[in-house]
Amino acid sequence: MTLALHNTLTRRVEPFAPLAPPRVTLYTCGPTVWNFAHLGNFRTFLFEDLLRRYLEYSGYDVFHIMNLTDVDDRTIKAAAGAGKLLGEHTAPFVQAFFEDRDYLRIKPAHAYPRATESIAAMVRLVERLLERGVAYKGDDGSIYFAIAKFPGYGRLSRLDTRELKVGARVASDEYAKDDPRDFALWKKAEPADEQVGAAWDAPFGRGRPGWHLECSAMSLEQIAKCCGTTTLDIHAGGVDLVFPHHEDEIAQSEAATAQPFARHWLHGEFLNVRGTKMSKRFGNFLTARDLREQGVDAAAVRLLFWQTHYRKALDFTDEALTGAGAGVRRLGEFRARLLGEREKGKGEGEGKLAGLATKFETDFRAALDDDLNAPRACAALFQLVHDGNAALDVGAPGAAVALTVLDRAMEVLDVLPTAKRLDAELRRWIQDRLAARDKARKAKDFKEADRIRAELAARGVEIEDTPSGTKWRLV
Numbered sequence: 001m002t003l004a005l006h007n008t009l010t011r012r013v014e015p016f017a018p019l020a021p022p023r024v025t026l027y028t029c030g031p032t033v034w035n036f037a038h039l040g041n042f043r044t045f046l047f048e049d050l051l052r053r054y055l056e057y058s059g060y061d062v063f064h065i066m067n068l069t070d071v072d073d074r075t076i077k078a079a080a081g082a083g084k085l086l087g088e089h090t091a092p093f094v095q096a097f098f099e100d101r102d103y104l105r106i107k108p109a110h111a112y113p114r115a116t117e118s119i120a121a122m123v124r125l126v127e128r129l130l131e132r133g134v135a136y137k138g139d140d141g142s143i144y145f146a147i148a149k150f151p152g153y154g155r156l157s158r159l160d161t162r163e164l165k166v167g168a169r170v171a172s173d174e175y176a177k178d179d180p181r182d183f184a185l186w187k188k189a190e191p192a193d194e195q196v197g198a199a200w201d202a203p204f205g206r207g208r209p210g211w212h213l214e215c216s217a218m219s220l221e222q223i224a225k226c227c228g229t230t231t232l233d234i235h236a237g238g239v240d241l242v243f244p245h246h247e248d249e250i251a252q253s254e255a256a257t258a259q260p261f262a263r264h265w266l267h268g269e270f271l272n273v274r275g276t277k278m279s280k281r282f283g284n285f286l287t288a289r290d291l292r293e294q295g296v297d298a299a300a301v302r303l304l305f306w307q308t309h310y311r312k313a314l315d316f317t318d319e320a321l322t323g324a325g326a327g328v329r330r331l332g333e334f335r336a337r338l339l340g341e342r343e344k345g346k347g348e349g350e351g352k353l354a355g356l357a358t359k360f361e362t363d364f365r366a367a368l369d370d371d372l373n374a375p376r377a378c379a380a381l382f383q384l385v386h387d388g389n390a391a392l393d394v395g396a397p398g399a400a401v402a403l404t405v406l407d408r409a410m411e412v413l414d415v416l417p418t419a420k421r422l423d424a425e426l427r428r429w430i431q432d433r434l435a436a437r438d439k440a441r442k443a444k445d446f447k448e449a450d451r452i453r454a455e456l457a458a459r460g461v462e463i464e465d466t467p468s469g470t471k472w473r474l475v
């Protein structure tokens, strides 16, 4: 079996083959940093984390780009409402996003281009589209993309022309455009934009980028820089981005480069609350920090999300989260048992447990190869826990192999309880540092002792000297 992924372009599950293996270029639309990202946003980012991790597990060398939308209608409005400049308003939300990402154990992308720091690339892209005659200046001074000049428009979203027209007519600035379906690439600077510092000079007039333009410019700039290409292997996002955002990204990018923009499009379904999309607008949202403050183990959130396929809507309930938490603890206990057996030196070699683990790994891969079927991968995992516990009860050998296989699967799912993630390696490192500090203190080298304390603190280890020795804990 090889990896097959659903492609929104064809509406089919297709074998995945990157342009230049083993490299995979992956672009995922990032958060709009006008406020805290909610758990719905993070369902999409977690599905993308699963994708990224499984590509890596499968031997690919992934270059992952996630943009930060730090200038758009919402960020400008929010900054004005707070009486701040755009950058002042968005900075803490960027910071919060990274903290939430780490809490949820999402692997950091290799590049986080920010819209406000990529204006030059956006201006160049608009100039190119103007030169090619697919963009024009409207009566209102904004620059628009001429959909009629791009025959492929609508291929991704499969909306027919009639539907597109109905949608676009709602826009209030329709009078300024040649065709009501055309969308803004560059919006002429308004006093409200100037007030928060969201306006830039450009040869075609002072203004600010449209949201769709931002993603085209940032993705093209980043893949040119990292990989010397103009075509992404994978572009992903939430299902609400198919139209118009991704449709418009394709139009702008392909009209500029004359090359396919992305070969594989993946879209994750919504996180709902009682059947309604989780959204700031509906007030039915929960943030990652809410959960963290409630002491929820991030592993439970991950497991909860993995238990529904990414192309199916998921209804968030407290009961389901609690259930996932129990699963996470069971898994942690199972791993602790395997570890205990191995440390006793009893778990070496082949045996019943090794056999179970090998079967699990085959099922796990087959499930994820099949369009990231994480629910099936989790079912295989808990089958291993069930059968493995029974084998441990009767003292079956093979724990060392099972532990290795389990840890390999955790590189993808990463659902062990937070406390159990403290692996043997970190423990050894802490012991080593504590011994070095003890030695320094005995030699009255307090400067070195303090330096080691800081080194430990940098990895979240807090220490306390007691009459019975130095105690440590993770903070």
Ligand code: AMP
Binding pocket: 029, 030, 031, 032, 033, 037, 039, 040, 041, 042, 043, 044, 069, 237, 238, 239, 240, 241, 268, 269, 270, 271, 272, 277, 278, 279
């Ligand atoms: P935004 O910060 O609004 O630009 O959205 C960031 C990402 O979150 C996009 O990929 C959206 O498609 C996605 N998203 C927004 N709401 C939800 C939801 N309720 N469930 C899943 N994904 C969502």
Ligand code: ZN
Binding pocket: 028, 029, 030, 215, 245
């Ligand atoms: Zn985007």
